[in-house]
Amino acid sequence: MEQFTVHEGLVVPLDRGNVDTDAIVPKQFLKSIRRAGFGVNLFDAWRYLDTGEPDQDCSGRPLNPDFVLNQPRYQGASILLARDNFGCGSSREHAPWALADFGIRVLIAPSFAEIFYNNCFKNGLLPIVLADHEVDALFTACDATPGFSLKVDLPAQTVAWPGAERVSRFEVDPARKDRLLHGLDDIALTIGHADKIRAYEAWRRKEEDWVF
Numbered sequence: 001m002e003q004f005t006v007h008e009g010l011v012v013p014l015d016r017g018n019v020d021t022d023a024i025v026p027k028q029f030l031k032s033i034r035r036a037g038f039g040v041n042l043f044d045a046w047r048y049l050d051t052g053e054p055d056q057d058c059s060g061r062p063l064n065p066d067f068v069l070n071q072p073r074y075q076g077a078s079i080l081l082a083r084d085n086f087g088c089g090s091s092r093e094h095a096p097w098a099l100a101d102f103g104i105r106v107l108i109a110p111s112f113a114e115i116f117y118n119n120c121f122k123n124g125l126l127p128i129v130l131a132d133h134e135v136d137a138l139f140t141a142c143d144a145t146p147g148f149s150l151k152v153d154l155p156a157q158t159v160a161w162p163g164a165e166r167v168s169r170f171e172v173d174p175a176r177k178d179r180l181l182h183g184l185d186d187i188a189l190t191i192g193h194a195d196k197i198r199a200y201e202a203w204r205r206k207e208e209d210w211v212f
Contacts, residue, residue, distance in 0.1 A: 001124045003183035007105050008151040009078030012068055013142045019082060020089030021116060025098040029054055038094060039101030043069060073146050081138055082109040087116025096123040106152050108159070110135050121176040122185055126154060128170045154180060 029041045031054055040058040045051075047069055049062040063070045069077075080099070086109045087095060096119045099107070107120065107127045120127045130138075141161070142148045151160040154177060159168040179185075190197075205212055 001183045001185040004105065004124060004126055004154055004180040006151065006153045006155075007078070007126075009105065009149060010074065010076055011079045011081050011138070011142050011148050011150055012074040012077035013081045013139050014068060015083065015139060017083035018085045018088055021087060021092050021095040021113075022089055024087065024095040025092065026052070028052070029098075030092060030094055035097050036101055038098035039103070042098040042102045043067070076103070078103050079106040079108065079150055079152070080104050081135070081142060082107060083135070084110050086112050087120075088113040091115040091119075093119050093123070096120050096125050100125055106150075108135065108138065108150075121179060124180070124183070124185075126152065126172075126180060128152070128159065128172075130159070130168055130170060134168050 023043060023045065025038055025041055026044050029038060029044070029052070032038075041052055046067045047064060048058070049064050052058070052061070065071075068074060086107065095116060100123055105125060107125060108130055109127070110132045111129060112120075112127050117127050138150075145162070149162060152158075153160065154172070157170050157172060157177075159170065161167070
């Protein structure tokens, strides 16, 4: 998993509340567990004017010009600004996979669904919870300022506006912060305890040999 320390990127505003995981990546794409290749199907029902199918070539599909991710000014965005309860619905891990594959590294919202929030940290994404008035101010600034970017500093737990004229601070669990800073997913965390695991297996083979 890619390490996360400081990230500066273009912001794309998704001004909708209660965006569920079926909207983030529709159910027909859940057959694959590759973890990669889902970026083209991020917000599939909103991005395209037709119905997407698994393994479909999306390069020629008709785009919805009114959807924010398709607008030229937001191309290349890596910070997604959203509203309350982002990531609600089913617990599918494909949702953060699709966001990461599209190029999103940071999500900012007043609140996130709990399972989605947890899955973000397991897949190299940083979900940031800010107060409603701060999120409102970001939406206003993003709408008024083409090329609006933010600098997110995980070690300092800050979100800096252009020119550092304004800084928002956010909270993050120390254990989750550590795994992002070191790029550790669940497998990497387990491997980090390999010596202890081997020692336990050796003890058990000796003391409870009947199991083997």
